[in-house]
Amino acid sequence: MGDYQRLQTEAEGEVQNAPQPRHNVYYVKPMSLLHRVAFITSILVCIVVVLFFIWGLPCEMSQCGQENVNSISWDRTLIGLELKGRMHLVGGNLIAILRGAQWGKSKGVRFPVNGGGVVALIGKTGTESYWVRLNVLPRYIDCSMSELFANGVRTCLVVGENGYLSALDPISGRTVWNIKTPSVKTYPQPKDIDVPIPIPDMDSDGIGDLVTLSRFTKEHHRLAFISGKTGYLIKEPPLSNDCLQVTDLKFDYATSTLQYTCSNHIMSRQMSYEVKEIKSRSMKTLDKVIIPEEEHLRFVEGNNSAGEHKVIVSNSGTCPNDCAVSVNVTDFRNRTIWSYHSQRAYIMSPVSLHFKHSISGFLLKIWQWHSPTEKKTKTADGISVELIKERIILITFNKSGNMHVVNASQTDIIQLCYDNECQPHLSFQTQSALIADLNGDGTQDLISYFVTYKANNDDPLLISDKHSVDQWELESRVRVVRLEAELPKLYEAVSKH
Ligand SMILES: *[C@@H]1O[C@H](CO)[C@@H](O)[C@H](O)[C@H]1NC(C)=O
Ligand SMILES: *[C@@H]1O[C@H](CO)[C@@H](O)[C@H](O)[C@H]1NC(C)=O
Ligand SMILES: *[C@@H]1O[C@H](CO)[C@@H](O)[C@H](O)[C@H]1NC(C)=O
Numbered sequence: 081m082g083d084y085q086r087l088q089t090e091a092e093g094e095v096q097n098a099p100q101p102r103h104n105v106y107y108v109k110p111m112s113l114l115h116r117v118a119f120i121t122s123i124l125v126c127i128v129v130v131l132f133f134i135w136g137l138p139c140e141m142s143q144c145g146q147e148n149v150n151s152i153s154w155d156r157t158l159i160g161l162e163l164k165g166r167m168h169l170v171g172g173n174l175i176a177i178l179r180g181a182q183w184g185k186s187k188g189v190r191f192p193v194n195g196g197g198v199v200a201l202i203g204k205t206g207t208e209s210y211w212v213r214l215n216v217l218p219r220y221i222d223c224s225m226s227e228l229f230a231n232g233v234r235t236c237l238v239v240g241e242n243g244y245l246s247a248l249d250p251i252s253g254r255t256v257w258n259i260k261t262p263s264v265k266t267y268p269q270p271k272d273i274d275v276p277i278p279i280p281d282m283d284s285d286g287i288g289d290l291v292t293l294s295r296f297t298k299e300h301h302r303l304a305f306i307s308g309k310t311g312y313l314i315k316e317p318p319l320s321n322d323c324l325q326v327t328d329l330k331f332d333y334a335t336s337t338l339q340y341t342c343s344n345h346i347m348s349r350q351m352s353y354e355v356k357e358i359k360s361r362s363m364k365t366l367d368k369v370i371i372p373e374e375e376h377l378r379f380v381e382g383n384n385s386a387g388e389h390k391v392i393v394s395n396s397g398t399c400p401n402d403c404a405v406s407v408n409v410t411d412f413r414n415r416t417i418w419s420y421h422s423q424r425a426y427i428m429s430p431v432s433l434h435f436k437h438s439i440s441g442f443l444l445k446i447w448q449w450h451s452p453t454e455k456k457t458k459t460a461d462g463i464s465v466e467l468i469k470e471r472i473i474l475i476t477f478n479k480s481g482n483m484h485v486v487n488a489s490q491t492d493i494i495q496l497c498y499d500n501e502c503q504p505h506l507s508f509q510t511q512s513a514l515i516a517d518l519n520g521d522g523t524q525d526l527i528s529y530f531v532t533y534k535a536n537n538d539d540p541l542l543i544s545d546k547h548s549v550d551q552w553e554l555e556s557r558v559r560v561v562r563l564e565a566e567l568p569k570l571y572e573a574v575s576k577h
């Protein structure tokens with residue numbers, strides 16, 4: 081056992097599962113219903129097992145062989161870091177932000193404990209393309225703002241703690257610019273900024289610009305207009321002193337007006353700010369602007385659709401001990417056709433699938449805590465260990481609307497927590513799956529990562545002294561599976577019988 085097998089076609093399945101034909105004239109008799117059910121079940125079981133081995137087994141155990149190439153494009157383990165947020169595929173590079181290890185052997189080795197960086201892997205092979213080390217914790221990366229170009233490709237905006245903002249060339253990893261103030265006196269260096277939104281050119285350099293909210297102290301907030309070409313602050317007007325907090329910045333292209341929510345102790349209200357510097361509002365440039373808003377809808381709202389099917393997910397409570405997930409998949413009549421409910425679990429943002437031959441569906445990633453709730457093991461330092469199973473469930477519909485649900489993989493994750501601060505951090509992992517065509521073969525691949533501590537003993541819950549976790553190691557594992565290329569075989573195998 082343990083040898084990798086690729087998904088079987090119907091012919092191969094027959095060889096494996098059907099009994100040896102006896103040389104008998106009555107052999108062509110059609111299968112009985114029971115026989116058929118048993119036969120299809122056996123094929124389904126086989127597929128589940130195969131999918132489990134594709135994703136579920138660590139590489140060392142399954143002796144990753146040459147054959148793996150068929151389904152798994154690549155599999156890469158990155159030591160001493162925690163990948164976070166969404167991955168981006170730009171110019172052939174797979175780009176993600178990360179933070180350094182908080183505990184264990186690799187603590188502070190590659191990345192500062194309170195910092196992190198950016199990593200780019202070559203999409204086709206998984207080979208490391210470059211690393212960017214940051215002394216601040218990156219919060220968000222966006223490579224979809226098409227107004228910002230460098231070397232003919234979109235640059236990626238990296239937003240971090242303490243007002244960090246830079247534009248990164250996704251091919252070379254070179255920093256194109258960092259946010260800069262022309263004069264600290266008139267324009268203080270921005271603090272605690274939001275993800276900037278693109279606006280048309282303000283400083284007449286032919287490149288679109290950016291605007292964001294910059295929060296200094298309570299009641300002292302500003303708008304920060306940033307040159308998309310150089311990163312220099314163009315303008316930094318202060319906002320009303322009445323606002324304890326400012327949020328939700330939006331830009332209205334038709335009127336060149338910014339809108340934001342201003343909240344104080346009593347209420348929240350909409351405020352606006354007219355950007356007078358924008359002279360040309362030509363639709364040509366505006367067409368090009370992609371607002372990350374659609375991304376937000378897709379990933380944040382916790383609902384998603386694929387064809388006429390919808391998945392509605394909800395997470396409630398606080399993990400690990402007091403949380404629950406509820407998932408309903410509905411059809412075109414809003415009838416629930418599949419549901420899942422679980423305690424001590426959390427569901428990541430669903431990913432919808434749209435494949436050829438009208439196959440659509442969803443990929444769900446669920447964390448299920450299974451460390452005992454009564455007895456919390458802690459080191460003398462107060463670090464506790466949580467055991468999590470990460471499951472990927474694949475729900476697909478074929479052209480005739482038939483649903484297939486497979487448990488595609490299961491992975492064990494060891495999480496370390498101190499005072500509600502955990503690594504891997506749940507909120508960093510909610511977008512850890514991406515569907516994209518990585519190798520340019522016209523089929524979609526699944527790119528998924530998970531992050532875990534590797535214990536140096538068999539029972540991770542047995543931590544006796546404060547040094548126990550010092551020898552543990554944090555790792556992030558990225559795996560690419562040729563999902564679409566392998567999926568039709570599943571339908572072939574099932575539908576031919
Ligand atoms: C679900 O997503 C759609 C867009 O895909 C959005 O319009 C809608 O408001 C969302 N609904 C909920 C309940 O989040
Ligand atoms: C799923 O359906 C059940 C029963 O109808 C309901 O109680 C639950 O709230 C639904 N979950 C979501 C996420 O809508
Ligand atoms: C399904 O629900 C949506 C929104 O909840 C509603 O707009 C739509 O009319 C419903 N469709 C049917 C067939 O009931």
Ligand SMILES: *[C@@H]1O[C@H](CO)[C@@H](O)[C@H](O)[C@H]1NC(C)=O
Pocket residue numbers: 478479480481482571574575
């Ligand atoms: C969809 O799957 C069902 C059963 O698995 C099968 O009977 C049907 O022919 C399939 N439809 C298409 C269009 O592949």
Ligand SMILES: *[C@@H]1O[C@H](CO)[C@@H](O)[C@H](O)[C@H]1NC(C)=O
Pocket residue numbers: 128485486487
């Ligand atoms: C997937 O796994 C869960 C729990 O291990 C199990 O309850 C469920 O029946 C499985 N589903 C399929 C389709 O195998």
